[in-house]
Amino acid sequence: MPIWILRDFSKCSSCKLCEIACSLKHEGVVWPEASRIRIYELIPGLPVISTCVQCDDYPCVSSCPFQALSTGEHGQVLVDENKCTLCGTCVYACPGKIPRIVRGKLGVIICDLCNGEPECVKICGEMGYHALQLVNKPDGEIVKNYLVSPEDASLKLLAKAIGEE
Amino acid sequence: MKGVWGRLLEVDLTAGTSRSIEIPEKVYRMFLGGRGLATYLLAREFREKWRFLDPLSPDNPLLLLTGPLTGYYPGVKLSVSGKSPQSNSIIGSVVSSEVAIELKASGFDGLVLKGSCEKPCYVFVENGNVEIRDASSIWGLGGLKLIKQFNSLLKEDVKADPKTPFVYIGPAGENKVRTAAVMAKLAHAAGYGGYGAVMGAKRVKAVAVKGYGSLPPVDDPESLNTLFRSALGNIKERMKRFRQWGTTEGTWHTGYYLSSMPVKNWSEEWHDVKDFSHVGFELETWVKNPWADWGCPVACMKLSIAKWKGEVFITDNPDYEMAAYLGSNLGVFTPKGAVVLSSLADELGLCGIQTGNVMGFAVELYEKGILTRDEVGYELKWGDVECLARLMKDIAYRRGIGEVLAEGTFRAARLLSEKKGVDLTKYAIQVKGIAVGAHGVRSGKDYPQPISYALSVQGGDHTSVAGFPVNSTESEAWYSILDSGVVCMFTVLDDSSLLEYLNKVTGWGLDPGEFYDIGRRIITLQRILLLIGGPDAEWSARDDDNPPRFYEPLPTGPYKGSALKREEVDELKKKYYAEMGWDEKGIPSEETLKRVGLEEFTPMLNMLY
Numbered sequence: 001m002p003i004w005i006l007r008d009f010s011k012c013s014s015c016k017l018c019e020i021a022c023s024l025k026h027e028g029v030v031w032p033e034a035s036r037i038r039i040y041e042l043i044p045g046l047p048v049i050s051t052c053v054q055c056d057d058y059p060c061v062s063s064c065p066f067q068a069l070s071t072g073e074h075g076q077v078l079v080d081e082n083k084c085t086l087c088g089t090c091v092y093a094c095p096g097k098i099p100r101i102v103r104g105k106l107g108v109i110i111c112d113l114c115n116g117e118p119e120c121v122k123i124c125g126e127m128g129y130h131a132l133q134l135v136n137k138p139d140g141e142i143v144k145n146y147l148v149s150p151e152d153a154s155l156k157l158l159a160k161a162i163g164e165e
Numbered sequence: 166m167k168g169v170w171g172r173l174l175e176v177d178l179t180a181g182t183s184r185s186i187e188i189p190e191k192v193y194r195m196f197l198g199g200r201g202l203a204t205y206l207l208a209r210e211f212r213e214k215w216r217f218l219d220p221l222s223p224d225n226p227l228l229l230l231t232g233p234l235t236g237y238y239p240g241v242k243l244s245v246s247g248k249s250p251q252s253n254s255i256i257g258s259v260v261s262s263e264v265a266i267e268l269k270a271s272g273f274d275g276l277v278l279k280g281s282c283e284k285p286c287y288v289f290v291e292n293g294n295v296e297i298r299d300a301s302s303i304w305g306l307g308g309l310k311l312i313k314q315f316n317s318l319l320k321e322d323v324k325a326d327p328k329t330p331f332v333y334i335g336p337a338g339e340n341k342v343r344t345a346a347v348m349a350k351l352a353h354a355a356g357y358g359g360y361g362a363v364m365g366a367k368r369v370k371a372v373a374v375k376g377y378g379s380l381p382p383v384d385d386p387e388s389l390n391t392l393f394r395s396a397l398g399n400i401k402e403r404m405k406r407f408r409q410w411g412t413t414e415g416t417w418h419t420g421y422y423l424s425s426m427p428v429k430n431w432s433e434e435w436h437d438v439k440d441f442s443h444v445g446f447e448l449e450t451w452v453k454n455p456w457a458d459w460g461c462p463v464a465c466m467k468l469s470i471a472k473w474k475g476e477v478f479i480t481d482n483p484d485y486e487m488a489a490y491l492g493s494n495l496g497v498f499t500p501k502g503a504v505v506l507s508s509l510a511d512e513l514g515l516c517g518i519q520t521g522n523v524m525g526f527a528v529e530l531y532e533k534g535i536l537t538r539d540e541v542g543y544e545l546k547w548g549d550v551e552c553l554a555r556l557m558k559d560i561a562y563r564r565g566i567g568e569v570l571a572e573g574t575f576r577a578a579r580l581l582s583e584k585k586g587v588d589l590t591k592y593a594i595q596v597k598g599i600a601v602g603a604h605g606v607r608s609g610k611d612y613p614q615p616i617s618y619a620l621s622v623q624g625g626d627h628t629s630v631a632g633f634p635v636n637s638t639e640s641e642a643w644y645s646i647l648d649s650g651v652v653c654m655f656t657v658l659d660d661s662s663l664l665e666y667l668n669k670v671t672g673w674g675l676d677p678g679e680f681y682d683i684g685r686r687i688i689t690l691q692r693i694l695l696l697i698g699g700p701d702a703e704w705s706a707r708d709d710d711n712p713p714r715f716y717e718p719l720p721t722g723p724y725k726g727s728a729l730k731r732e733e734v735d736e737l738k739k740k741y742y743a744e745m746g747w748d749e750k751g752i753p754s755e756e757t758l759k760r761v762g763l764e765e766f767t768p769m770l771n772m773l774y
Binding site: 042 | 313316390401408462468
């Protein structure tokens with residue numbers, strides 16, 4: 001049963017504890033750049049949550065010339081560090097440029113849903129923010145609409161907050 | 166070394182060069198980081214020359230420092246310091262900014278800016294590589310305009326990652342206004358100290374930092390992880406009301422119940438305007454709750470918006486200090502009015518406390534006929550947002566009466582007293598150059614003690630108050646540890662858990678005595694620099710006192726008639742000197758310096774006798 005991280009920008013406090021929890025879980029250290037989930041706070045107080053949406057057609061997986069990417073039982077994208085050459089093809093294939101190449105990592109990094117129990121969702125809930133929640137994966141390609149550019153989304157959120165026409 | 170890298174990045178703006186400076190572990194162990202490290206570095210660099218160092222000259226370094234707890238303890242603060250243009254000593258100002266995290270992710274514990282640029286510039290630090298770039302296109306801007314334009318500039322000019330945080334100054338800093346703050350994230354300010362003016366004097370508009378690495382390793386990662394999660398839970402549980410209301414709850418709690426809120430330049434400390442409470446703000450101006458900074462389980466901020474005269478004003482809550490200083494202290498008792506003035510202070514890059522204080526001083530002088538319409542150019546009235554906004558802009562741009570008020574309350578009172586030939590210090594609610602925070606001491610119900618401000622090495626700073634017992638969370642030793650850690654006072658639970666945390670990060674195995682000694686050491690060295698002072702103002706034991714107004718009885722409210730008692734303050738002052746190991750003139754003794762390991766600074770004492 002594929003699962004999915006539901007994001008709610010309006011509940012996000014931009015505390016970035018999800019980034020901290022993600023890097024602690026995957027890297028064992030606090031390493032914000034190595035977080036699979038990213039909070040863009042271009043306009044202070046109006047954060048944009050950015051992470052893999054597990055596209056229905058997984059363009060990243062099919063784009064990889066080295067078959068380093070695959071999908072897991074929860075609908076997550078898995079990266080085989082042994083096969084990945086950090087060529088960046090998947091980054092360009094992704095409609096949201098979500099996969100990231102981080103200095104010091106042997107493979108591209110993409111959210112792997114912590115094998116079904118995402119730490120980011122856990123900590124966001126523990127903190128009572130609930131900006132991230134775990135749900136069954138919605139069908140179809142609409143999930144891609146969440147791959148917004150942080151710049152554009154920030155401006156939309158600002159216009160909404162101010163009540164601009 | 167654990168928890169820190171042992172390196173600072175020093176940028177020479179005049180020469181356009183940068184270098185890495187090694188800091189031995191012993192120094193961190195003695196001073197932690199932030200405020201403490203800045204005090205040590207500056208004392209070591211300037212020694213007896215401190216008195217001649219003009220805070221607004223290129224010779225005054227601006228330090229942006231982190232500490233061993235940065236990035237590990239929930240929440241984030243960046244320490245901003247140097248020689249303060251307000252107190253002529255060191256103020257460990259802090260601001261919530263991800264710049265602190267990015268510095269550590271770059272392999273450095275801090276950034277030291279020396280010299281000055283010829284033209285407006287911004288400093289971009291990426292993984293430790295420094296670029297000094299032209300900032301003429303953003304010079305003059307503040308607030309949301311600055312943030313949007315600087316984001317674009319960073320993208321175009323240096324191809325910065327969109328997740329590149331920065332600190333900046335507004336027009337007030339550019340104009341070297343002594344109440345100017347170093348700003349971050351629209352509504353955050355390192356306000357106390359006037360470091361916006363220091364940055365402006367260097368012609369640095371902004372400092373943006375991006376690091377791609379991990380934070381430095383810690384001594385005991387496994388148990389630190391466990392500790393981190395439990396601390397988060399405990400803090401969140403304890404701070405539920407903060408999550409909902411932030412410090413804005415103080416507009417009612419401190420104002421109505423505790424009767425310790427500045428009203429009309431502290432002529433009163435009580436109000437009963439129910440609409441001017443956290444509930445009023447919540448109903449009228451908050452559009453988003455919660456808002457937090459990096460690693461914070463509290464989220465004391467709320468995004469607040471008000472429309473006024475066809476313009477949109479955005480700020481956080483405003484928090485209690487802003488609501489008090491730009492609200493009640495100016496006779497403004499509407500949430501909208503406080504949001505407008507708070508947002509304007511953000512945009513101009515002014516410290517709302519220092520500026521609200523000097524504005525209150527000015528309005529009172531106007532009311533008493535000491536300042537005239539001819540001198541101001543328009544009428545000043547309590548509660549009139551329009552004239553107050555105009556006055557604030559005049560201060561930021563040093564126009565008309567703003568030229569004098571931009572010098573801050575202490576200097577403005579001195580200048581105007583000379584000009585008018587009367588003593589106006591009784592209307593100046595400040596201690597040793599620093600306007601008093603929005604927590605009165607007359608009712609005795611709020612947290613400050615009668616000597617809180619009088620004996621603080623940071624004067625009127627309400628986030629660094631002196632108190633008894635001297636080795637406890639009631640004392641300045643504690644506050645100096647927070648500012649050196651560097652941690653936020655709203656995420657800290659108590660001293661023992663913070664000490665445990667520090668030991669897990671650093672592996673130093675400090676005991677409670679050694680822990681508080683760090684604070685005592687920092688305060689002692691700050692005290693020496695404070696007493697040396699200069700070049701335009703110096704302090705002595707005589708200045709270890711409250712503003713004269715605090716000895717006048719409260720005129721209204723449930724604690725009507727309460728005031729500080731001179732004899733009691735004098736008694737406590739003596740006791741404090743003794744417990745701190747300072748002599749009857751308040752000068753730290755040679756033995757005290759020896760006890761806390763500051764022998765190398767003993768020669769500086771000769772300047773004080």
